[in-house]
Amino acid sequence: MPQTQQSAANRGVHTGDGRQRSGEGPLRQFIQEHVPSLTPQNGHQAHRQNVADGERVVSVAAGAILAGLGLARRDLTGLAIAGVGGALAYRGATGHCPMYQSLGVDTATGEQHRRSAESRGVQVTESYYIRKSPEELYSFWRNFENLPQFMEHLESVHNEGDRRSHWVATAPAIYGGQVEWDAEITADEPNRRIAWRALPDSDIQHSGEVRFQPGPGDRGTNVTVNLQYHPPAGQVGRWLAKLFGEEPETQIREDVRRFKRLMETGEIPSIKGQPRGTCLGHGTRS
Amino acid sequence: MKALIWCAPYKVKVEDVPEPKIINKRDAIIRVTSTCICGSDLHLVDGFIPFMKPGDILGHEPMGIVEEVGPDVDKSKVNVGDRVVVPFHISCGECFFCQRQMYSCCDNTNTKPYIGETLLGQATAGILGYSHLTGGYAGGQAQFLRVPLADFNCQKMPQEFEDEKLVFLSDIYPTGYMAIQHCNPQPDDTVAIWGCGPVGQFAIRSAFLLGAAQVVAIDDEQKVPERMQMARDAGAITIDMHDEYVYDRLLDLTGGLGPDICVDAVGMEAHGYTMLETIYDKVKTNLFMETERPHAVRQALMCCRKGGTVSIAGVYGGLSDKIPMGALMNKALTIKTGQTHVHRYVPELLETIRQGRIDPSFVVTHRMPLSEAPHAYNIFREKSDGCIKVVLDPAA
Numbered sequence: 001m002p003q004t005q006q007s008a009a010n011r012g013v014h015t016g017d018g019r020q021r022s023g024e025g026p027l028r029q030f031i032q033e034h035v036p037s038l039t040p041q042n043g044h045q046a047h048r049q050n051v052a053d054g055e056r057v058v059s060v061a062a063g064a065i066l067a068g069l070g071l072a073r074r075d076l077t078g079l080a081i082a083g084v085g086g087a088l089a090y091r092g093a094t095g096h097c098p099m100y101q102s103l104g105v106d107t108a109t110g111e112q113h114r115r116s117a118e119s120r121g122v123q124v125t126e127s128y129y130i131r132k133s134p135e136e137l138y139s140f141w142r143n144f145e146n147l148p149q150f151m152e153h154l155e156s157v158h159n160e161g162d163r164r165s166h167w168v169a170t171a172p173a174i175y176g177g178q179v180e181w182d183a184e185i186t187a188d189e190p191n192r193r194i195a196w197r198a199l200p201d202s203d204i205q206h207s208g209e210v211r212f213q214p215g216p217g218d219r220g221t222n223v224t225v226n227l228q229y230h231p232p233a234g235q236v237g238r239w240l241a242k243l244f245g246e247e248p249e250t251q252i253r254e255d256v257r258r259f260k261r262l263m264e265t266g267e268i269p270s271i272k273g274q275p276r277g278t279c280l281g282h283g284t285r286s
Numbered sequence: 287m288k289a290l291i292w293c294a295p296y297k298v299k300v301e302d303v304p305e306p307k308i309i310n311k312r313d314a315i316i317r318v319t320s321t322c323i324c325g326s327d328l329h330l331v332d333g334f335i336p337f338m339k340p341g342d343i344l345g346h347e348p349m350g351i352v353e354e355v356g357p358d359v360d361k362s363k364v365n366v367g368d369r370v371v372v373p374f375h376i377s378c379g380e381c382f383f384c385q386r387q388m389y390s391c392c393d394n395t396n397t398k399p400y401i402g403e404t405l406l407g408q409a410t411a412g413i414l415g416y417s418h419l420t421g422g423y424a425g426g427q428a429q430f431l432r433v434p435l436a437d438f439n440c441q442k443m444p445q446e447f448e449d450e451k452l453v454f455l456s457d458i459y460p461t462g463y464m465a466i467q468h469c470n471p472q473p474d475d476t477v478a479i480w481g482c483g484p485v486g487q488f489a490i491r492s493a494f495l496l497g498a499a500q501v502v503a504i505d506d507e508q509k510v511p512e513r514m515q516m517a518r519d520a521g522a523i524t525i526d527m528h529d530e531y532v533y534d535r536l537l538d539l540t541g542g543l544g545p546d547i548c549v550d551a552v553g554m555e556a557h558g559y560t561m562l563e564t565i566y567d568k569v570k571t572n573l574f575m576e577t578e579r580p581h582a583v584r585q586a587l588m589c590c591r592k593g594g595t596v597s598i599a600g601v602y603g604g605l606s607d608k609i610p611m612g613a614l615m616n617k618a619l620t621i622k623t624g625q626t627h628v629h630r631y632v633p634e635l636l637e638t639i640r641q642g643r644i645d646p647s648f649v650v651t652h653r654m655p656l657s658e659a660p661h662a663y664n665i666f667r668e669k670s671d672g673c674i675k676v677v678l679d680p681a682a
């Protein structure tokens with residue numbers, strides 16, 4: 001498949017097969033943080049989720065607000081508004097919409113399909129135009145010790161000679177805290193392409209490739225990153241979730257975006273540690 | 287420090303919070319000397335843009351003095367002691383969009399682009415104090431403010447003018463100006479502007495600055511007579527949406543053609559014109575068939591002359607319904623819209639102030655200490671006490 005077509009598919013909000021695109025993991029987290037009391041508990045299967053997450057955020061918020069609005073008005077229309085608002089909040093929180101069910105609409109199935117693919121490993125291709133020359137981008141990436149600056153799951157990479165490197169990735173403490181492996185460069189075409197893979201006896205089967213191609217006009221360099229992670233042979237299930245959290249594709253997409261931002265502006269935007277209020281009177285840092 | 291905190295829909299409070307620190311190496315910390323309340327703040331506070339978290343600091347129209355700069359800030363552009371206006375959106379100056387001067391579309395400053403990508407297809411720039419849809423940045427209704435990529439975002443100001451003449455360069459003056467300017471107005475054009483709030487007021491004056499022949503302003507004479515009067519003082523003809531047929535008056539004023547440029551300076555919380563339309567949108571928003579009330583856009587599309595331009599400055603966040611697509615297509619209309627690209631306009635608008643062609647402080651009706659901000663939000667929302675624009679003093 002030609003490169004451009006593939007990346008167009010990656011960027012679709014809803015691709016043809018019903019897959020919803022990357023954002024939905026952090027979005028789910030946002031719902032959980034934002035309206036924890038409304039988030040359904042695991043195992044609560046009375047109604048299957050048939051409302052996609054993006055839509056749920058809006059439903060929850062719109063519903064909760066309408067319910068609040070309606071309750072603030074002590075007349076008949078107020079009561080009616082509160083009723084509809086409550087129904088909306090229910091729909092957002094449970095991911096179940098009775099109206100959708102009766103219409104046979106299901107916007108969530110695609111997401112579930114994709115999640116079961118996780119257990120088979122992760123293969124992600126992402127591409128961005130980055131407004132720097134192929135030379136600058138290549139030489140930054142070629143020094144693998146730079147990768148942890150934008151790959152969030154990597155704790156460190158140490159070069160051991162020209163082609164070998166030692167990688168340390170973070171995993172939640174309950175899973176042992178760290179995963180380590182050695183990698184070697186398998187292809188190195190200056191200013192065009194770098195490919196690498198974990199050594200065959202590693203705990204992790206990982207390989208990656210990054211290509212740098214001049215983009216059209218002044219759009220910079222078309223950087224295409226292809227990463228694959230597979231659980232060690234014989235080990236099944238949620239291994240990758242340990243490394244990346246619930247949504248590996250999303251995490252990797254955000255990693256590549258961080259690379260773009262770091263290259264173009266010299267930094268990755270952040271709000272960690274900024275002040276915020278508590279609504280009780282003693283603010284904190286977030 | 288004191289800051290204005292969002293707690294729940296319609297509920298804000300002033301709270302003591304820690305002072306901001308340098309987080310990235312190109313950040314600066316500003317001591318805020320003036321900060322304003324905007325119609326967009328109402329959409330956020332009222333929950334029409336539902337991505338606020340309790341505890342978020344609001345405010346995106348600040349100016350102040352630079353107190354501290356990070357080690358990588360280009361000090362030839364901004365340094366400690368400088369007096370600066372801070373545009374409401376944060377831009378990088380380097381990306382595809384910034385290179386094309388579409389600064390509010392900057393690709394590199396929104397910390398949570400996945401929310402915008404799900405809701406809008408692509409995310410906008412980060413915006414100060416404007417919910418997690420635009421990055422969750424702490425806002426400027428506070429005594430101190432952190433400004434990322436400070437050497438690009440801090441706009442240095444001369445000493446000779448008081449805050450009130452400069453602070454609106456952060457948002458509403460460029461917003462009113464861009465709403466007209468990007469429609470490429472001609473000397474014989476009639477410009478019609480829905481909404482006589484602060485944005486509408488700057489659109490009216492900008493239309494004259496840009497040489498429009500006739501400016502017509504539409505709002506509610508019973509609810510906001512002082513805004514209508516301010517529009518007339520600027521030279522606009524006013525139409526009272528409460529008592530007059532807006533379409534008929536506009537056609538009468540334009541020889542039956544309709545206005546050449548129609549500006550929506552109202553946004554997603556518009557009041558309806560007819561009972562039927564109002565009930566329709568109430569039911570639809572309640573059923574989550576739409577998330578906003580696009581009355582002004584609908585009417586602008588219907589009134590605009592064939593081949594004219596409809597400029598949407600009012601903010602929308604999600605899904606609107608019953609947009610007259612037939613009018614849009616068959617009348618060969620052009621739509622111009624966007625969050626304002628503030629950085630693009632600051633130099634030329636500062637020049638209009640220098641030349642005395644406009645004194646932006648005309649719009650200020652209330653000056654209050656930051657500690658009274660919750661009251662200020664109330665009168666601004668209710669349009670009571672003749673409130674048009676509030677400037678808050680964080681030091682008072």
Ligand SMILES: NC(=O)c1ccc[n+]([C@@H]2O[C@H](COP(=O)([O-])OP(=O)(O)OC[C@H]3O[C@@H](n4cnc5c(N)ncnc54)[C@H](O)[C@@H]3O)[C@@H](O)[C@H]2O)c1
Nearest residue numbers: 325326481483484485551552553556557599600601625626
């Ligand atoms: N594009 C941008 O970058 C940008 C920047 C700032 C503000 N805004 C938006 O501009 C809009 C106006 O901001 P503001 O500060 O002037 O707000 P505001 O609430 O003070 O003013 C809105 C005015 O519109 C009037 N109005 C309501 N319904 C109407 C209708 N159907 N027809 C005509 N007038 C009607 C109201 O009476 C009020 O006077 C808001 O949506 C705000 O979010 C956009």
Ligand SMILES: [Zn+2]
Nearest residue numbers: 324326347457
């Ligand atoms: Zn504003």
Ligand SMILES: [Zn+2]
Nearest residue numbers: 378381384392
């Ligand atoms: Zn940019």
